[in-house]
Amino acid sequence: MLKFKFQLWAFAQLLKREIKHNPDCARYIAGKRLVFQIRTASNVRRQYLIGDGMLRSAAGLTANPQFTLNFADAAKGFTILSANDSQAAFLRGLGSQDLTISGDFSEVMWFQGLIAFLRPQRVISPYDRTTF
Template sequence: MLKFKFLLWILNQLLQRQIKSNPDCARYVAGKELIFQIRTASGVGRCYAIRDSAIRSSSGLTANPEFTLSFNNAAKGFEILSAKDSQAAFLRGLGSKDLTITGDFLEVMWFQGLTAFLQPQKVISPYDRTAF
């Protein structure tokens, strides 16, 4: 449970850093207003608010999020959210019902675009012939 809570907290910190340091990410969130939450079925979670080109979060849940990512339990939430193959893990979680999404699916897709800024960028070496 503690690892899941820490992961939700660090997600906010990492996104804040990207918004401040990556101009593309800053443009992506500019003008966006969104409230969403990530939680477990037992009610443990975190609420996130994107407003004024910034992201803030607080522990606990909100009554009217625009979408909710709900995991069966904290262990599954941690496993899916920290997976190296994040999109595939997300889809596996949906297929196995370890992850349920409620709310505005278009906002979920927008959020997936935001989390893409957290992925390491591949640096192509001029000596790497497999990149071409």
């Protein structure tokens, strides 16, 4: 459970850094107002606020989130949120009921776009034989 709590806190720190240092990410959140939370059935809870071009985060829940990611437990949450294939992991979690989402699904999709800024970009080498 402690590992998951740290992951949720670190997630906010990484996003803050990305917003500060990546102009594309800063533009992505510009003008956006979003309140959401991530929680588990065993009371791991963290809320996030995006507004005024910044991200803020605090332990606990908020009264009126636009969406909530509910994980069955901290281990499942850690696994899903740290997966390299995050969109596929989200879908697997939804299918297995290890993850349920309540609230505005369009905001969840926007959020998926935001967390894409945290993934390292693949550098294509001229020696890469992959065809497009």
